[in-house]
Amino acid sequence: MTSKDAARRAKEFTPAEDHAHGKEHGAAPSVSSRIRARLQAAQERFHANDNIAPYLEPGEMEQLQAEVQARLEDVLRALVIDVDNDHNTQETARRVAKMYLKEIFAGRYAKAPAVTEFPNVGQLNELMIVGPLRVRSACSHHLCPIIGKLWVGVMPNQHSNLIGLSKYARLAEWIMCRPQIQEEAVAQVADLLQEKMNPDGLAIVMEAEHFCMHWRGVRDTDAKMTNSVMRGSFLKDDSLRREFLTLLNNNRG
Numbered sequence: 225m226t227s228k229d230a231a232r233r234a235k236e237f238t239p240a241e242d243h244a245h246g247k248e249h250g251a252a253p254s255v256s257s258r259i260r261a262r263l264q265a266a267q268e269r270f271h272a273n274d275n276i277a278p279y280l281e282p283g284e285m286e287q288l289q290a291e292v293q294a295r296l297e298d299v300l301r302a303l304v305i306d307v308d309n310d311h312n313t314q315e316t317a318r319r320v321a322k323m324y325l326k327e328i329f330a331g332r333y334a335k336a337p338a339v340t341e342f343p344n345v346g347q348l349n350e351l352m353i354v355g356p357l358r359v360r361s362a363c364s365h366h367l368c369p370i371i372g373k374l375w376v377g378v379m380p381n382q383h384s385n386l387i388g389l390s391k392y393a394r395l396a397e398w399i400m401c402r403p404q405i406q407e408e409a410v411a412q413v414a415d416l417l418q419e420k421m422n423p424d425g426l427a428i429v430m431e432a433e434h435f436c437m438h439w440r441g442v443r444d445t446d447a448k449m450t451n452s453v454m455r456g457s458f459l460k461d462d463s464l465r466r467e468f469l470t471l472l473n474n475n476r477g
């Protein structure tokens with residue numbers, strides 16, 4: 225082996241952890257370690273389904289995308305894929321990094337969508353159902369797609385705020401564009417709508433296909449997962465809950 229080869233191999237086999245902590249050759253810490261340090265200093269949680277937008281500084285998304293691209297290229301090399309000569313995978317690390325940060329996991333990095341709340345001037349106090357909203361997410365266990373539908377039931381009172389119909393979809397998308405667990409995803413949607421609208425009752429139902437069950441594991445093609453969260457009057461009032469579920473089943477067709 226020539227010394228040039230040795231140098232190349234050493235570079236190729238630098239453990240990812242060294243990159244992660246910016247230890248190699250006394251280099252400046254990576255952008256991900258700078259952001260991580262800020263989150264830790266603030267004692268802020270940064271699980272897969274948490275939003276970290278308040279801890280990002282201008283220009284860091286571009287740097288983060290470049291770092292993720294470099295790490296993904298390492299993953300492809302570790303899978304013994306010849307990214308230097310395989311024309312199909314030469315751009316894969318770049319494409320996947322962009323897809324993670326700007327599309328499928330964008331809800332971790334982007335600020336919450338702007339939503340205007342309106343006072344309930346008409347004093348609406350009838351059950352409202354919104355849906356089905358399209359759900360596109362990914363499971364935090366395998367990063368496989370979760371594709372499904374979401375319904376929202378709202379029981380307003382005269383002090384509640386109302387939001388525009390399209391805003392339910394925007395808010396749900398912001399929560400779903402993160403690696404998720406379905407049970408936690410519906411609870412996060414409920415918390416967010418509760419905070420924006422402050423209704424008497426809130427009900428969320430999500431029905432989704434988990435591709436980690438289709439593509440791998442049991443390879444079941446029909447499995448779907450349905451779960452729900454009921455808050456306030458939906459918990460206390462059996463007839464309201466029944467009315468919601470009946471309307472929902474009609475809506476499902």
Ligand SMILES: [Zn+2]
Nearest residue numbers: 363365366436
């Ligand atoms: Zn999974």
